[in-house]
Amino acid sequence: MSDGDSPPEEVVRWYKDHGYRFLVLSDHNVFTDPKALPASFTDSTFLLIPGEEVTSSFEKKPVHVNGLNIPGVINPQIDSTLLGTIQRNVDAIRKVNGAPHINHPNFGWAIDQATLLKVKNNNLLEIFNGHPLVHNHGGGGKPGLEEVWDFLLSSGSRMFGIAVDDAHHFKGEFGPTRANPGKGWIVARAHALDAREIIDNLEVGLFYASTGVELEDVKVEPTKMEIHIRQKSNFRYRTEFIGSGGKVLSLSVENPATFELKDERSYVRAKVVDSGGAVAWVQPVFIKQ
Ligand SMILES: [Zn+2]
Known part of the structure; x- marks a missing residue:
């Protein structure tokens, strides 16, 4: 099950047709096996990196952590604290040699910067998310994601900032109130379209993020x-x-x-x-x- 409006084949097609070279499909607690897609969708010009949005919560607030380059589905983890909930999901992704990144900290105003600073083994932070309800800019005393990033960096964290679509809507109107594709992306340094190399390079900051x-x-x-x-x-x-x-x-x-x-x-x-x-x-x- 996906909460998007299009099946994986159509989503891959959109990104391929718009000049992207690699993509992580990250449905909520669903693993899409790239090998299950027709071979024509992933050829030498395009790489589908396996992933999942590991979707948990703490006190009804969303705790979503993307697992990048994972071998199969990862069950969402829970804990008695917010930090523990985030950490357990990060750890579950690391355990299978995936790379975690914490999604949209300001969605539901769920994850504050002091908590983010304490999370271990997470190197990637969303500084832009294309979904219309995730409060990238903060407000009302809550810092925006760039401010959060600077707080983490100033506190000694080696955190790298990514931009993502969080795309749900590939059909119908494209506009600012819809979660359409093409709003936020990254460009990574790599010698080849190789998932391991791309993800390893992301985790040491060999990329830029863009809108x-x-x-x-x-x-x-x-x-x-x-x-x-x-x-x-x-x-x-x-x-x-x-x-x-x-x-x-x-x-x-x-x-x-x-x-x-x-x-x-x-x-x-x-x-x-x-x-x-x-x-x-x-x-x-x-x-x-
Ligand atoms: Zn999410």
Whole structure:
């Protein structure tokens, strides 16, 4: 069972037709075996990585943890605390050599940043989720997911930020109140379309996350960070280099956008925003103290 409106074949078809090279299908507590799909859906140009949204709860609040590159279904775990519930699901995914990522912390205002900081063995955080009800931006005293990310990074966590669709609606209208595909994605560094390599690279931050801005390259040298933006028609770009506490250290309107790395900073990440409001998030570079 899926709570989306289309079967796996049609979902895979949508992503394939729109230029994606890999995809994780993550239904709630359902495992879709890529091998069960017709061979034409996964060829040398497209990889379906097996996954599941391990869907649990704590005191009626949603605790959803994606399992990436898992061998089969993982049963949702419960515990007597919020942290314990998250950790048990993370651990269940790790136990089968999958990679966990905690979904939409602000959905149902379920998972606060102090709790997230205590979770072990989770390296990926959703900083953008395309579902309309997940409160990416926070509000009313609750931090947005980028603020949460900076809190975790500033507290010494090596967390990498991902953007996802959480797509449910492939049919009917596409719009801001619908959970359509194509809203948030990642671009990973890899030599080949190999699930192990892609997931391993995600877990060490060899990727960027996007809602529409594409990058040509990210170069990190001991003294410099350089971001090459793929120019789209006459769009203009603004790049913020962000450090400890979420502080904007520098603003660039150039392409490439560059930043001199100095040794007193704990981390530097970058955010490229285009003149239409789309964003690319470059993963943090950690600087030895
Ligand atoms: Zn969810």
